[in-house]
Structures are given as C-alpha cells and as structure tokens.
Amino acid sequence: MAALLRFILTQKLFVLALTALVIALAVQAWQRLPIDAFPDISPTQVKLIIRAPGMTTAEVEAQITQPIETELLGIPDQSILRSTTKYGITSITIDFTEGTDIYWARQQVSERLAGVWGSLPDIAEGGLAPMSTPLSEIFMFSYNNPNLSLTERRHVLDWQIRPLLRTVPGVAEVATMGGYVQTYEFAPDLVRLQQAGISLEHLISWLQQQHMNGSVGRINSGTNTLVIRTEGKLTDAFDLSQLTIADANGNPITLAQLGEVSLGHLARFGGVTHNGKETAQAMIIALKGANTSEVVAAVKAKLDQISVTLPEGSELNVFYDRATLIETAVSTILEALFAAVLLVIVVLFIFLADVRAALVVAVAIPLAVAITFLAMDQVGLTANLMSLGGIVIAIGMLVDAAVVVVENIVSQGQQLRHAPVAHRVYRATLAVAKPVIAGTAIVIIVFAPLLMLTGLEGKLFSPVAMTIVFAMLASLVIALCVIPVLAVSLIKMSDKSAPKFLQWLLQRYQHALTKVIQRPAPWLIMALLLVMGTGLTASFVGKTFMPVMDEGDLIVQLEKHPDVSLSESLAVDSQISQRLLRDVAEIKQIVARIGSDELGMDPMGLNETDMFMQLHPATTWQVSSKEALTEKIRTILQEYPGINFNFTQPIQMRVSEMLTGTSGDVAVKVFGDDVATLSHLAQSIAHTTEQMSGSVDVQTTIIDGGEFVNVRLLPEIAARYQLTTEELSRRLRIFVDGLQVGEITNGKIKTPLLFSSSQQPNQVSYLEQLATLPISLPNGSVVALASVATIETQFGPSLIERENGSRFAVVTSNVSGRDIVSFVEELKQQVGQAVSLPSGYTIEYGGEFENQARATNNLLMIVPLVLLVIVLILFTTFRSLAIAGLVYANIPFALMGGVLALFISGEYLSVPASVGFIALLGVAVLNGVVMLSHFQSIEERYNDIKELVIAGAGDRLRAILMTATTAMLGLIPLALATGPGAEIQRPLAIVVIGGLITSTLTTLFLLPLMYARLRGRHDRT
Structure with missing residues (x-):
C-alpha cells in the first residue's frame, strides 16, 4: 500500500487524466444503458396456444392438452408445466430453470410438438406463441371513430395499423381485439343444391379447388421467356357470386343462383368497451430482451406517422403505456438520488467546516456513481428501480472511506504542520488505509451474498447488490487513489x-x-x-414477501357465470363502466377487455373481463389513498350479484400469473382428478377464507357448470346414408360459427371465406331451432337434424387448469390490514379443520406466501455465511x-x-x-x-x-x-x-x-x- 501511495502522489497528473477518462466513458455508458421499470424477472418461458374451434373443454383436454403435456414433460431443465384449457382453446406454458437459453428451449418444445402433432385432431391449429415474456404487454390503445362501424374500425386496425406497427424493431406481435373481423360469406340454399343435384361436400371441395392460382412453367417467345400461370384467386364478393359450377345435368349455374353471397364476420371470442361503448383495441407485445423505453418510443413515433393516414374522425386512445410507469419510477429514484447527494454534501460542509476539504470528499460521490454506471454497462445491467435504488442506498456509504481519509488528513495536518504537504497526506492516508480497506471489504461482503438469492427476490435484489458492490469498490479506489491527489492540491494544512x-x-x-x-x-x-x-x-412485526408497488392505474378482474353470452357480458361490463365513471370521480377512463383475441394470447372466457381503469392524478382525488379508492369501487361492485371480482395492476397481475399461474396475494390450490370434487372443495375453501379477518376479493374460478348441447348421430342413419360424425360437424358448423373454406386476397388484405347459414352465426340459441336445422345428406337429400341425431343438453367443465400433469382448482384472496404470513398460517389451520380431503386429493398454498417462505429460507442460509466471513476479516484486521x-x-x-x-x-x-x-x-x-x-x-x-x-x-x-x-x-x-x-x-x-x-x-x-x-x-x- 505504501508503494502505491508513493506512486500516486508522484504521478498526480496521470491520476487526474485517468479520472477524466473514466468520467467520459461513464457518460457514454449512461447514454447506452437500457432504462426499464424493473429488472427482467421473467423465467425462460415457452408458451403454446392451440385452438380447436367447436371442441368442448373436456374434449380439448383429452385430445389436445394431455397428449401435448405427456410429450413435453420429458424436456430437460424444465421447472414447471402449466396449462389452461377452455372451450376451443388450450394454453400450455413451460417454464425452464434459470439460465436456460430461450432459443434452445423453443427448439425443444417445437420438436416435441411436431412429434405429437400428427395424433391431434385435424381441427387443431396454432403452435408456439411469439418470443415474449409475461411482462411484454407494454402498450395498449383503443381505436375510436364514430364515423366507422365496429367492422370498419377493426379492419383499419388489422390492415392499416397493425402491419406497420409489426415492423417496429423490438415488437414481437401486435394483438388486435374487439369489433368484428370481416368475412365473405356464402349461405347455400340446400333446396336449390338438391334441385341442382350438387352435394354440399362437392360444392365445398369444388370451391377450394377453384379459389387458387397455379403455376404451369415457362415458354420461349422469340428471344424472351414467358411464365405461364393459371389464375383462379377471388378478389371480392362479385367474383365469388359469379363463380360457375355444373349441375347434375352439366348445365352451368352460378353461386349466386345456389345461395346468398354477402359480407359477414367471424365468430367472436371477445370484445372491448371504452367507457361503456364497444370499440376495438391493439396491444403491443415486446420481444424478449427488448429495451422497453425504446420500443414504446418507436411505437409512438410510428403511430404519429400512421395517424395522418387514418380516416377522418379517428382517435387513438392510449390507455396503457409502460414507458409512463418507467419514467415515473425512475424519476422517483433519481429525485431521491439527487436529494441524497445534496444532503450528504451539506453534512460534509457542516462537519468539516472547510469548503475545500468538503469538496474533496464530495468528489467521491459523482466519481463512484460514474464508475458504477460504467460497470453496469459492461455487465449488461439495466437502469431500473432496483439497480438505481442500490446506488441511492450506497450514497451515504460512498463517502465513508473518503471521510475517514480526509478527516485524518486534516487532523494529521494540524499535528505535522511542519512536514511537506505530500508527506502529511501520505502519512495520514497510510495510517487509515488498513481499516478503510477492511471496513469497505466488510460492506461489500455483506451485500455480495445477496447475489445468491433465487427466484423473484433474486432477480429483483441481485441488481441492488451488484450496484452497491460496484459503488463501494469504486469508493475505495477513489478514497485511496484520487482523494490523496486532490488533498495535496486543495486542502490547506492549517492548525485551524x-x-x-x-x-x-x-x-x-x-x-x-x-x-x-x-x-x-x-x-x-x-x-x-x-x-x-x-x-x-x-x-x-408482520411478515410479507414484497410491498406492492403502486403502478398508478388499476385493473379489476370480473368473472361471471361461465354460460354467459358475449353480448350479455358486454352489456354488464358497459353498465358497470358507466356506473363507475359516474360515481367515482377519480377514474379518468375505463377500457374493458372481455374474452380473448383471435390469436389466443390471453385465453380468457366470454365470462371473464380485465377492466383497465386509468386514474386522474392523485392530487385531484376526493379520497385519501389508493386503498380508499379501491374500497369505494369494491362497494359499488358488490351491488352486482353473481359477479366475482379481484383488484390488481397490470404488472402485478402478470407477475402473479407468472409465478403461480393465478393472481392474488394468496393462492390455495386443490389437486385431484374429478372436476366436480375439485369444484366442491374449492367452494368450501373459499367459504372458509371469506370468514377470516383480512381476506378481501376471495375468488374461486368456476370450473364446472358449463352447459353443452350434445348432438349424437344415430347409428342406423350413419350406416344407411354413410354420414360420418365429422361430416355432420362440418354441416352444423355452417349454422353456428360458419365453416371457413379459404381466404380472399385483395392486395395485402386477406378476408376469410366462410360457408354460413342464412341464419347469422350464433343466432341458433334454442334446442327447438337446432332440431329443425336442415342437414344435407351425402345423397343430396335434405332432412331436419332431429331425424338423423339425438339432441340433449349436458353439463361439463368450463375450465380445466393443470400443473405438471395434474388437474387443480384454485382459490385466491387478497389480504388487507394484516401481514400475509400470519394470514396463511391461520388459513392453513382453518382449512385443515373445515375441509376434509378425499383420498388422492392434496392442497398447496402459493402466491406471495410461497415467495416469502423461499426468500426466508435463502436468507437463513446467507446471513450465517455473512457473519462467518465478517469474523474472518475482523480477526485478520485485529489479530x-x-x-x-x-x-x-x-x-x-x-x-x-x-x-x-x-x-x-x-x-x-x-x-x-x-x-x-x-x-x-x-x-x-x-x-x-x-x-x-x-x-x-x-x-x-x-x-x-x-x-x-x-x-x-x-x-x-x-x-x-x-x-x-x-x-x-x-x-x-x-x-x-x-x-x-x-x-x-x-x-x-x-x-x-x-x-x-x-x-x-x-x-x-x-x-x-x-x-x-x-x-x-x-x-x-
């Protein structure tokens, strides 16, 4: 140490030049640092979305979910496998252990899916979801235009806005939802088909063969080569209506003569309302690892360019912007950082009573912060709430080493006033070098084990530990290398x-x-x-896992009866939205998202709603706090019977779903085989939970009670007319959702081509109407459905959730007014006394409590290790x-x-x-x-x-x-x-x-x- 100090004090210019270089590099590093609200806390995760239109929940589970899960469970480095199966769709999520390469994981899942795909029903479609994370939903906006119909608004979103937004770097997908997806529809008249001697199957097959272009080859024409192709692609409804087919006698007949050609829309899986009125929306999903702030900025810039090309009266209403949260969260930390620096400098001036000495110590702060930014850039840390928070935590400790050095320099200056300045600085610095190094080492060693934390807490607090370690190392180097150089030039050695x-x-x-x-x-x-x-x-003192961060806005998740129709669900949501806007002045706007989009990115049922509530600034509120506002909204929602609800926030919702597969502070999962038994047990647990002090928003997802219409083909009819169940399903689909047979392309716009009934899809709502539906038989004759099949209603599961291959039902609860740990401990006792589990059924407690227990166990291992290392350092220092x-x-x-x-x-x-x-x-x-x-x-x-x-x-x-x-x-x-x-x-x-x-x-x-x-x-x- 003595030799190093002598070198530093004899090479002052070199030290100052090197310091200036570090500052310049640090400025560039800060400009390069990605800025986000949080560190990337998502695991390596691959998601599959498989759609099977028309299949019931139980059929999707048996024929799609289970076979895929069986194939996927053998993938190495897999930590958990979850699935959610609903009518016509299954979403399967595979989490991998920390450090697993995302591309390798996707490749493994893709290979396993390809291996099982051949055994799935032909109707199955879909595959891997975009390479995003559960927190990738970074920007949402609704598209409003009173001059356009809902179909036209959706058309603008799908074909004018979405394609351009998908070109923005860092955007993985743009999911649109709401309104109606336009279709070209042909509603065949079965009587005319019978008269013409054309079967429905023949007409569908013929249309698919006609609606295509073909390649022939090339011929020479003089010195030129010409490409020959056949053209049959349709471009509009007129082309469709004029297609000509031969009847049984060979006479030409157009489609317009065999049925009705019209514009229609696809069956809807969900809808969107803005302040109680239906509209359409788009959601930007960021690519995994993308810089959120940069992506949002680029999306906004692209929207500015797009907006001038939109139809008159168009309004792009942004209701969720992750960049706003990032800016406010980072601003909170930066304001605290600047205030901390100012307070520390003031203290230095007061205690040292020497402007020059105080300035020398104060220099340690910006220099240490600069070096920390440089280190963050090198290791790939983002500037976020946690990493910047680490710097704020370290601010007061950054000057400790410099304070000890400068204070001793000032003291030695009074005692050795006759010695040369450099010698006095040398002696004073050397005298405290050992305890300064030991003390700083102890602080670093105390924080370093935080890097051993796992799970969510590890991902959140590892950046804190890293920035503190970087800052403390920097402060040590500055105290022993830069401070002495500055002291020689700036500190006056007086006997003051x-x-x-x-x-x-x-x-x-x-x-x-x-x-x-x-x-x-x-x-x-x-x-x-x-x-x-x-x-x-x-x-x-109560215990909990993590304080809830106020993200600014609210989400209320609503759940209605599983058999509710989309129109009724929209009507209920509109009514609730308008009531809340009228009675809760703190709410600025409400966008309610019912069901799911056509991509199935977030497969909710028609009975489920995520209600985004954008709030006015808190300074304008009539209530005193966010908790009071939540209670005010809760009181209103309790007036609507039959509706379960839960309060959450955009990031909080996705983090909870990512960690436990569900939202809520506490999640109680019941595992077993029988859906009815699971539902009964879940209801019993929910009742017990509701009786406990501190429980709010207790909710159990309705998994049974779904009503289905079962149409079973009569065996004798099947044998007599050679009619198969698959053919009957195709015919019935025409009357319900419509049967898609292709797409009509016009430029970049692709419009689905459907065979449908003259009765609009989803209008068949009663068994009596269903029984009289005309069914075309393979021989061309037309009979009522009731004459070829039995029709009966039956009940079955509306939702099946699985984890690692086992079914489960879940009860969730938020906790208010008490800590989560004591709540769960009491809940375990109450459930154990009130609920008797049949053989083969188990209960697991998760949510925030599970995270807190894991964090406690990790800390119990870390703290003794820290104490042991401190003992070793102290013994080395004091002997x-x-x-x-x-x-x-x-x-x-x-x-x-x-x-x-x-x-x-x-x-x-x-x-x-x-x-x-x-x-x-x-x-x-x-x-x-x-x-x-x-x-x-x-x-x-x-x-x-x-x-x-x-x-x-x-x-x-x-x-x-x-x-x-x-x-x-x-x-x-x-x-x-x-x-x-x-x-x-x-x-x-x-x-x-x-x-x-x-x-x-x-x-x-x-x-x-x-x-x-x-x-x-x-x-x-």
Whole structure:
C-alpha cells in the first residue's frame, strides 16, 4: 500500500487524466444503458396456444392438452408445466430453470410438438406463441371513430395499423381485439343444391379447388421467356357470386343462383368497451430482451406517422403505456438520488467546516456513481428501480472511506504542520488505509451474498447488490487513489481548530462517556434489557414477501357465470363502466377487455373481463389513498350479484400469473382428478377464507357448470346414408360459427371465406331451432337434424387448469390490514379443520406466501455465511478474537434499531427490509472497526486505559458522526419518497436508518466501555 501511495502522489497528473477518462466513458455508458421499470424477472418461458374451434373443454383436454403435456414433460431443465384449457382453446406454458437459453428451449418444445402433432385432431391449429415474456404487454390503445362501424374500425386496425406497427424493431406481435373481423360469406340454399343435384361436400371441395392460382412453367417467345400461370384467386364478393359450377345435368349455374353471397364476420371470442361503448383495441407485445423505453418510443413515433393516414374522425386512445410507469419510477429514484447527494454534501460542509476539504470528499460521490454506471454497462445491467435504488442506498456509504481519509488528513495536518504537504497526506492516508480497506471489504461482503438469492427476490435484489458492490469498490479506489491527489492540491494544512459546535459536542460527549465508564453496570443492564425488549417487539412485526408497488392505474378482474353470452357480458361490463365513471370521480377512463383475441394470447372466457381503469392524478382525488379508492369501487361492485371480482395492476397481475399461474396475494390450490370434487372443495375453501379477518376479493374460478348441447348421430342413419360424425360437424358448423373454406386476397388484405347459414352465426340459441336445422345428406337429400341425431343438453367443465400433469382448482384472496404470513398460517389451520380431503386429493398454498417462505429460507442460509466471513476479516484486521467479539457486539444493537423502526413505521418484515438488516451488519461493523482500530493505534501514548478510551473516542467522534449522518441522510429521501417504486425501497431505508441510530450510540458509548473493561482485565492479567 505504501508503494502505491508513493506512486500516486508522484504521478498526480496521470491520476487526474485517468479520472477524466473514466468520467467520459461513464457518460457514454449512461447514454447506452437500457432504462426499464424493473429488472427482467421473467423465467425462460415457452408458451403454446392451440385452438380447436367447436371442441368442448373436456374434449380439448383429452385430445389436445394431455397428449401435448405427456410429450413435453420429458424436456430437460424444465421447472414447471402449466396449462389452461377452455372451450376451443388450450394454453400450455413451460417454464425452464434459470439460465436456460430461450432459443434452445423453443427448439425443444417445437420438436416435441411436431412429434405429437400428427395424433391431434385435424381441427387443431396454432403452435408456439411469439418470443415474449409475461411482462411484454407494454402498450395498449383503443381505436375510436364514430364515423366507422365496429367492422370498419377493426379492419383499419388489422390492415392499416397493425402491419406497420409489426415492423417496429423490438415488437414481437401486435394483438388486435374487439369489433368484428370481416368475412365473405356464402349461405347455400340446400333446396336449390338438391334441385341442382350438387352435394354440399362437392360444392365445398369444388370451391377450394377453384379459389387458387397455379403455376404451369415457362415458354420461349422469340428471344424472351414467358411464365405461364393459371389464375383462379377471388378478389371480392362479385367474383365469388359469379363463380360457375355444373349441375347434375352439366348445365352451368352460378353461386349466386345456389345461395346468398354477402359480407359477414367471424365468430367472436371477445370484445372491448371504452367507457361503456364497444370499440376495438391493439396491444403491443415486446420481444424478449427488448429495451422497453425504446420500443414504446418507436411505437409512438410510428403511430404519429400512421395517424395522418387514418380516416377522418379517428382517435387513438392510449390507455396503457409502460414507458409512463418507467419514467415515473425512475424519476422517483433519481429525485431521491439527487436529494441524497445534496444532503450528504451539506453534512460534509457542516462537519468539516472547510469548503475545500468538503469538496474533496464530495468528489467521491459523482466519481463512484460514474464508475458504477460504467460497470453496469459492461455487465449488461439495466437502469431500473432496483439497480438505481442500490446506488441511492450506497450514497451515504460512498463517502465513508473518503471521510475517514480526509478527516485524518486534516487532523494529521494540524499535528505535522511542519512536514511537506505530500508527506502529511501520505502519512495520514497510510495510517487509515488498513481499516478503510477492511471496513469497505466488510460492506461489500455483506451485500455480495445477496447475489445468491433465487427466484423473484433474486432477480429483483441481485441488481441492488451488484450496484452497491460496484459503488463501494469504486469508493475505495477513489478514497485511496484520487482523494490523496486532490488533498495535496486543495486542502490547506492549517492548525485551524474544529468548528465550535463540534468542540462543544466533543466536550459533552467525553463528559458523558466518562460517566458511563465510571459506572458501567447500569448502562450494560439497560442495554441488555433493551435488546430483550426489542426481541419481544419483533414478534409484533408482520411478515410479507414484497410491498406492492403502486403502478398508478388499476385493473379489476370480473368473472361471471361461465354460460354467459358475449353480448350479455358486454352489456354488464358497459353498465358497470358507466356506473363507475359516474360515481367515482377519480377514474379518468375505463377500457374493458372481455374474452380473448383471435390469436389466443390471453385465453380468457366470454365470462371473464380485465377492466383497465386509468386514474386522474392523485392530487385531484376526493379520497385519501389508493386503498380508499379501491374500497369505494369494491362497494359499488358488490351491488352486482353473481359477479366475482379481484383488484390488481397490470404488472402485478402478470407477475402473479407468472409465478403461480393465478393472481392474488394468496393462492390455495386443490389437486385431484374429478372436476366436480375439485369444484366442491374449492367452494368450501373459499367459504372458509371469506370468514377470516383480512381476506378481501376471495375468488374461486368456476370450473364446472358449463352447459353443452350434445348432438349424437344415430347409428342406423350413419350406416344407411354413410354420414360420418365429422361430416355432420362440418354441416352444423355452417349454422353456428360458419365453416371457413379459404381466404380472399385483395392486395395485402386477406378476408376469410366462410360457408354460413342464412341464419347469422350464433343466432341458433334454442334446442327447438337446432332440431329443425336442415342437414344435407351425402345423397343430396335434405332432412331436419332431429331425424338423423339425438339432441340433449349436458353439463361439463368450463375450465380445466393443470400443473405438471395434474388437474387443480384454485382459490385466491387478497389480504388487507394484516401481514400475509400470519394470514396463511391461520388459513392453513382453518382449512385443515373445515375441509376434509378425499383420498388422492392434496392442497398447496402459493402466491406471495410461497415467495416469502423461499426468500426466508435463502436468507437463513446467507446471513450465517455473512457473519462467518465478517469474523474472518475482523480477526485478520485485529489479530484478536476478543476485539472481533467487541465489534460483533455492535450488531444486536444495530438490528434493534431496525426492528423498532419497522414497528414504529408500521412496515412489515419483507425481503427489502431483510436486505436492510443485512446492510446493517456491514454498517455496524464498519463503525466498530473505525473506533477500535484507532484505540489500538494510540495505545502506546497512554498508560491509563480510561484516558486512552476517552481520548480515542473523542478523536473519532467527528468521523463516526459524519459517516453515520451521511448514511442516514442519504437514505431519508428514499424513506420519504412517494412516487411509484418507492414502496419497494422504503422498508430497506427505514430499517437502515433505525439501525444506524442505535448502532452509532452503541459505537460511541458501549463499545468504548466494553473495550476499556476488556483491556483492563488484560492489563491486570
């Protein structure tokens, strides 16, 4: 160390030039850093979406979901396999272990899917979903235009807006929804077909063969080569109506003579309302790993270009913009960062009473932050709520090393006033180098094990730990390499005394310390009682996994009876939206999304709604808080019978679904085989949950009670007319959803071509009407459906959820007014007493509680490791287990302050608070190292141990107060911040501030007392 210091002080210009270069590189690094609200917390995940139009839930599960799951369960590195099966669709999600390459995972799933695809029903279609994450829904807008019909609005979205947005870099998919997808439809007249002697099957096959272009080859024409092709592609309804087919006698007859050609629409899987009125919407899904801010900015720029080309009266109404959340969350952290820097600098000026010395110490902050940005760029960290929060947490500690160095330089300058300036700086820096290195190493080692956290907490707090480690390493280098160079040039070595307030404070402190040392017993007993009392207080502090971040807006998830029609579901949502807009002034607009889009990206049923509520600024609210607003909305929703609802937020909803397959603070899953039994057990658990204190929005998804119409072909009819069940299904589909036989292309626009009934799709709603439907037999005759098949209603599952190959039902609940851990512990007891499980059925508890339990287990392994490493460093520094034990005595008192701070503030013990306690280990030990290392360095000057302790403690009073005050003030802006994201960092800041207060008092009073007693015994021995 001595050689390095001599080199630095003789090569000052080189050091300053290198510092300037680092600053320049750091500025470029900051400009390159991707900015997001959160770190990427999504696992390596592959999603399959398989559609099977017309198949019931049970059929989709048996014929599609189960065969695919059986094939997928053997893929290596798979962590969990979930599926959700509903009418006509199944969504299968495969999560892989951390670190699995996404391209390898998709390839494995694709190969397994290809292997099983041949055994699936011919009607199955779909495959791998776009390469996105559960948090990739970054931008949503509705398209409103009173001059256009819902069909025309959807047409503009699908063919004018969507194709251009898909060209934006970083966009994986643009999912459109709502309105009507236009079709060309031919409704055959079965009587005319019979008269013409044309069977329905022959007409469909003939049309598919006519509606195509063919390639022939090339011929030579002189010196040129001409390509020959046949053209039969249709371009519009007129082309379709004029297609000519031969009847049984060979006479030409057009389609217009055999039925009706018209414009129609596809059967709808969902709909969208904006403030209670139907409309259409688009959702931008970002590619996995894309820079969210850049993608959203590019999408907005593209929309600006598109908007000038849209029909008159068009309005693109943005109701969800992830970039807004990113900006507000990052602004919250940056404001706290700037406020922390300002407060720390003010403290430096006050304590040092020397503008130049204060500036030298203050330089450590921007330099350390700059080097941290440079390191973040090199390792690929994004600038987000957590990584920037790590820098804010470190701000107060960044100057600790510089404070100790500069404070000792100033002190040595007064003692060695006749020596050369460089020599005095050299001597002063070298004297504190060892404890500074040891103290910084301890802080780094305290935070480094956080990199061992797994799951969601690991992905959230690893960036925090990394930025703190980067910043502390940078601060150490700056303190020992840059600060001495600046001190030589800027700090005036005078015999100027300390500020008067510090002199006064020193006198009072040494007087109080003298009394403590003279009568140690009462103080030690009181300290022990305080620690014991705090242990009792800790039992009253609730536990939870993570504070809920206020994302700004709300989502209310509604669930109605599974048999509700789309039109009724839309009507109910419109009614609720208009009521909420009328009675809740805080709501700016509501966009309700019912069911799913045609891609099936989020396969909800027609009875399910995600109601996005964009809110006015909180400063304009009539209620006092978000909780009060939620309660106000809940009171209104409770007036609508038969509707289950749950409150969540856009990111919160997707994170919950990603981790547990469902949303809610607590999820209780019942596993078993029989759907009816699962439903009964889930209802019993839901009833028990509703009776508990703190439970709100208790919800169990309705999995049974779906009503289906079963049409069974009569065996004798099948044999007589050679009519198969598949052929009957095709004929019936014409009368219900319509039978798609191709697409009509006009330029870039592709319009589905359907065979449909003159009765519009979905109008067949009663058994009597169904029974009289005309069915064309293979011989051309037409009979009523009732004459060839039995028709009966039956009940079956409307939803089947599976996890790792097993069916389950789930009960979810949010928790209000109490901590999640105690809630779940009580819930386990209540469910165990009230619900009797049949053989083969099991219960699992998940949600936030599951995450909290895993995080606790991880921390219980990490903390002992940290304590062990600290012991090794202390022993290396002091060469004495007794002295190391004295430093360790600081830790319980630091933890005591953290617990009291949590209790007083009403915060729960969460992962951020636990990280705060880990941080306290380093801070508490650091102060002890500074104090005790100084005692050892001046032992030779004093014969009386009490005089040594009082004098030595007085020497380090300013340094300890400066480091403690800067650390506390650096965290106060984070503790008081109110913007989005502050909720996550606040418990950490509160714990550290409380712990610093008690730890500083311990360092200043109990530590000198215990050192005096230890050395006194040693001397007597």
